[in-house]
Amino acid sequence: MIKTRFAPSPTGYLHIGGLRTALFSWLWAKRNSGNFLLRIEDTDLARNSQEAVDAILKAFNWVGMSYDGEAIFQSKRFDLYQKYIDQLLKEGKAYKCYMSKDELSELRESQMARGERTRYDGRYRDFTGTPPEGVEPVIRIKAPQEGDIVFNDGIKGEITIASTEVDDFVIARADGTPTYNFVVAIDDALMGLTDVIRGDDHLYNTPKQIVVYEALGFKLPNFYHVAMINNEHGKKLSKRDGATDVMEYKTLGYLPEALLNFLVRLGWSHGDQEIFSIEEMIELFDPKDINKSSSNYNLDKLLWLNAHYIKNKPHIELAELLVDFGVDIRTHDKKDLILNATKERGKTLVELAEQINMILNAPVEYNAKNFKKAFKADTEEILSLFVELLKRAELNEVADYHKVIESVVEQREIGFGKIGQPLRVSLLGSMTGSGLDEIMAIVGRDEVLLRVQRALDYKRGI
């Protein structure tokens, strides 16, 4: 059975890049009817927080991804890790290193000065003498000293790293707590993971983890290292480039299905297909189709996808979602009419809410320029006729409002724009927006009369 995982360290919100690798892992597990597991990497007691764990869970919940079984917290497994540290010590595969931090940094500086890669020199690897006093030792693992560490990456192919690039790294700190690369390897193995899909910033951790796997006799999983997401200029994605927190997208009015669709196509593709429902993603996703190269983050497509999903969302759900954006039309008797009139005009829920508010609420003020442009010398007369006809008209459906406008156009022998423009400004305060017939049908006769009258009063007041 395929088992994948997402293993965030709880130091902040869920990052957009993290969500993508989580999505890939989740899809691959689902595709194979396998398990998608969650592990919280909180070995650094000082840096992680419960809020961060909650934030990650909240984001998962928002996009509709769920993990199998219980989440595993590494901070609760120190006893387990200790067992393996003792084992390696006993087997002579790890050793105590009494080098002080000062000595270490001194070593690094001299290596740097010579233009070398900084690495531990193995001075306590075969140490048998009397340990220096006053130094709490760290535990280092014995990494191979010659040859190459080779592994097959499911995305990048065969990766070869010289053993000289991997030093005897620390697996337990002076205070006894285990370090990242050590516990990751143990947990990945113990959790029975078959496929590890992660960002390629972990590529260099892989040989280190392989050292642990081999020392402990664990079976290697398949590794997939997904290239990073950069900003639109190809540089590292940072907060300055816009939203990096997944939950920010909710606030900005994006639908989770749009975000997921956007992210799944960043680095992965299936022929020419652009739109993927969750079901299709699960059916079609395969890490072998993931791109080797990094991709640049650009909002254009997300916006387009979001518009697409808004247009196709059931009204009942849209109405529910809009509540968070200050528009509650859940029980409005013209809900469908409102949404039909507006949903093709809003690329985000924020914009959709604006469109709806524009119709539901009478304009507070008119744009002076627009007003002047729309209200010509004969406008007052035209609108007055419109008011007269509207008062007497039988209004049952959208088309009936259209008939009133048509009558005005016919009687006065004018173009639609002659009445359309000023009417629009009267109703919305704006020159653009939904169809007039629909707007009027939504607000109803009395409100239309009110708004037109108000505009006419305003006109006289100028």
Add this chain to the structure above:
RNA sequence: GGCCCCUUCGUCUAGCGGUUAGGAUCCAUGGUUUUCAUCCAUGUUACAGGAGUUCGAGUCUCCUAGGGGUCACCA
């Protein structure tokens, strides 16, 4: 700096030795629409550069350049 990875339209990508290098988005234009949006149509734009291998290279090899990653008692 050492090591590793990457490089097709502005952006996301298809391509897996023989294609007029395809799709999507963006942008522009036209159509539909009383307006805007939607929708439809059309158009502009790409194989980083240079050497090889081959009858033939975006596809294979090497070099150069550019970009990214990584070098902790962080994860």
